[in-house]
Amino acid sequence: MLTFVISEALSNLRRGGRVAVSAVLLITLSLAALGAFWVLSLNLGRAVGEWRDRLRIVVYLREEPPPAALGEFLQTVEAVGGVQRLRYVSKAEALRTLRQQLGGQASPVEQLPTNPLPPSVEITPSPEASTPEGTRALIQRLSALAEVEEVQGGTEWVEWLAQLQGLLQVIGLAVGAVLALAAILTVTTATTLVLHARREEMEIMRLVGASEMVIRLPLFLQGLAQGLVGAAVAVGGLGLAYRFALPTLEPLLAVTLGLPRAAFFSPAEIALLLSGGAVLGAVGGLMAKGGRAA
Amino acid sequence: MIQLSGVSKEYRVGPVKVTALADVSFGIEKGEFTVLAGPSGSGKTTLLRLLYRDEMPTEGEIRVAGYDVTRLRRSKIPQLRRAIGVVFQDAKLLPGRTVYENVAFVLRVLGAPRREMTARVMQVLKAVGLSARAQALPAQLSLGEQQRAALARALVKEPALLLADEPTGNLDEAIAEEILDLLKEIWSRGTTILLATHRATLADQLKRRTLVLHRGRLLKDED
Incomplete structure (x- = not known):
């Protein structure tokens, strides 16, 4: 059964074509935007903390x-x-x-x-x-x-810095949320198109007594895989950008914020971003409508 | 195997109420071969769809293979359908899959062990006379062969009840005869069969119990 569900999910991904790729790209964009604001806010937060300590x-x-x-x-x-x-x-x-x-x-x-x-x-x-x-x-x-x-x-200027950090968090969340919504809708569209293309199969599956879980699980996995791939590309892209920008960024941070080193995501934060992508994709997959339910 | 009591089905088309079935009651015992006859639009397909819970009756009670279909929870519908095989006038084979894959698809969906799959699929293909055409795509089959493949797909899960909705509707006389012979063979192995047809001659030819529907009402129930 598991083999069937996984092979159906993979086949759905292949059939999703360009729309499936668009969905992955949108998840990448939304998480990259969210992640970029997060990294900025992370470093500002560290600066605020350090300056508070040095007060x-x-x-x-x-x-x-x-x-x-x-x-x-x-x-x-x-x-x-x-x-x-x-x-x-x-x-x-x-x-x-x-x-x-x-x-x-x-x-x-x-x-x-x-x-x-x-x-x-x-x-x-x-x-x-x-x-x-x-x-x-x-x-x-x-x-x-x-x-x-x-x-x-x-402490006025430290507090100003803290307010800027808060503002960055809000902007990051807002941009991330809008893009995340777009990503969910794109995954939903990609999955709906797959469902439409496979309506005959779904009809046969329901007719022979397949449970709704067997029918919906491949769609859930399809969305989950799209989300994971999108999130992994976003984290990879942010990591590369961080590495390339580091030589320019660190002296700037040292002069302006007094931070000796710029920080990137911890493994736990990377896991959180990847899970976020997986959740976005899975929600999109589950929201897809198509084929006639029993 | 099947019990209908006072079953009615109405559809609403805008403000108009259309009666597809009106107060239909009958019973079919396990192992019976019954013909459901009637002209197009008499309610045969609606009745079959009520049996595998593709539709719900407006009134009445239905029991199929031990399931109280009218009170069946949504989550239990797959269990009912596993006990029923259905074939239609058009074979509804998946065009991108071979005959073997079409039949095996059912077992894969239902989670049958892989090692049993090949043996069971080949056994049922042999029973419908299609073992030599296992690797053919549906488009490469004749209409008769497509209907045999559809029968194989319905039978591979070994259902207690086979519902056949005009399975010979698209076939010429000779091939229709072959399909009917195949249905009789399936019945002789113990499967209960309800065959819906608009051909009055077919009902006569089979010499089986016949339920005649006309405008949604059960006109005759004769052996």
């Missing part, structure tokens, strides 16, 4: 606290709430860091009569304080401290 608030102080009072001052800062970690950067350490950063061009710094850099406290906000509202409130509380000259830091 720091720098509290510049009016003057360096005396060493005996430093511990108490840092406790005061911690007590404002929303602080996960803090690190005091003295004037001397700030100057050392500046020298290191300037490297060979540090000579003007050496000529300064006094150290102009302010002492500061670098604060890593707690997860609750990492949201735009949380960060704004933390900055307000820190600014209210008497020893504080200025507070710098914020």
Whole structure:
């Protein structure tokens, strides 16, 4: 029975001709579009995550606290709430860091009569304080401290990036959904044409007592195969595009988003795309109407 | 084998109601050879279609091969049809398949084991006198041979009941005679046969119980 069902599905695919090929192409297009937006969103998501992790608030102080009072001052800062970690950067350490950063061009710094850099406290906000509202409130509380000259830091642009990621996801889903619908309809048409061409066989099958499952299963398998092939071509195409674009893409991502490496789909995500294609095809195959039901 | 009680079938053609069968009742025992006679449009084909649940009656009850056809669930229809072989006036052979493949198609659809398939197909082709034409395509067969192939296809699943709807309608007298002889041979092996024909002479010639339909009503039931 299984041999019969599989051989019928293969024969349906052969008989589907150009319409069957169109269906595969449409599934490829819909999943490639969906996949492309997904990869973009995946990388933006990683950038958002990394930037959220790197988020720091720098509290510049009016003057360096005396060493005996430093511990108490840092406790005061911690007590404002929303602080996960803090690190005091003295004037001397700030100057050392500046020298290191300037490297060979540090000579003007050496000529300064006094150290102009302010002492500061670098604060890593707690997860609750990492949201735009949380960060704004933390900055307000820190600014209210008497020893504080200025507070710098914020999450606005990270949140903008997150919003862009969300927008990309929505656009990707919308384009993918429209193309997926078109793909389902094309598979349905391809299968209906096969059914029309095979109506005599279907009639005989029903007449001799074949169950509806035996009649419909080859159509389901036909759609499933079309979907799988379409999805595999889409994943393969995206993989090739990713590989070719990588040398150009990675430096760009490093400069704009600070991502050292571009990410592609994980094996689980590839399996999800392939399953998506198979489902699209199978739904198209099952929706086909033709031949007279019992 | 077959029991009809007060069976009626009406079709609606727009606002017009057309009565194909009206209050038909009869019974056919297992192993009987019965002729269903009547002119074209008398309701013979409709009656046969009700028997294999291709249509549902508007009224009445039908039992076939132990199945209550009128109350049969959709999912059980294939089971009923496995017990029935059907042949039509046109043989309805699949044109792209050989005689062997046409007959084997039934067994493949029904999931018969592959090792049994060849033996069963060749056995039934031999029974209808077509074993030498097994590899021929339907277009290469005469009308009589096509009808034999259709009979082989109906018989390969060993049905308890054979419904033959004008199987000799397209054939000349001599070949029609051959098909009738073949039907008698099939009947002699125990298969119940209901043969629908518009030829009154055929019914006389067979000398079997004859049910005469006229305008959807059962006019005569005579042995």
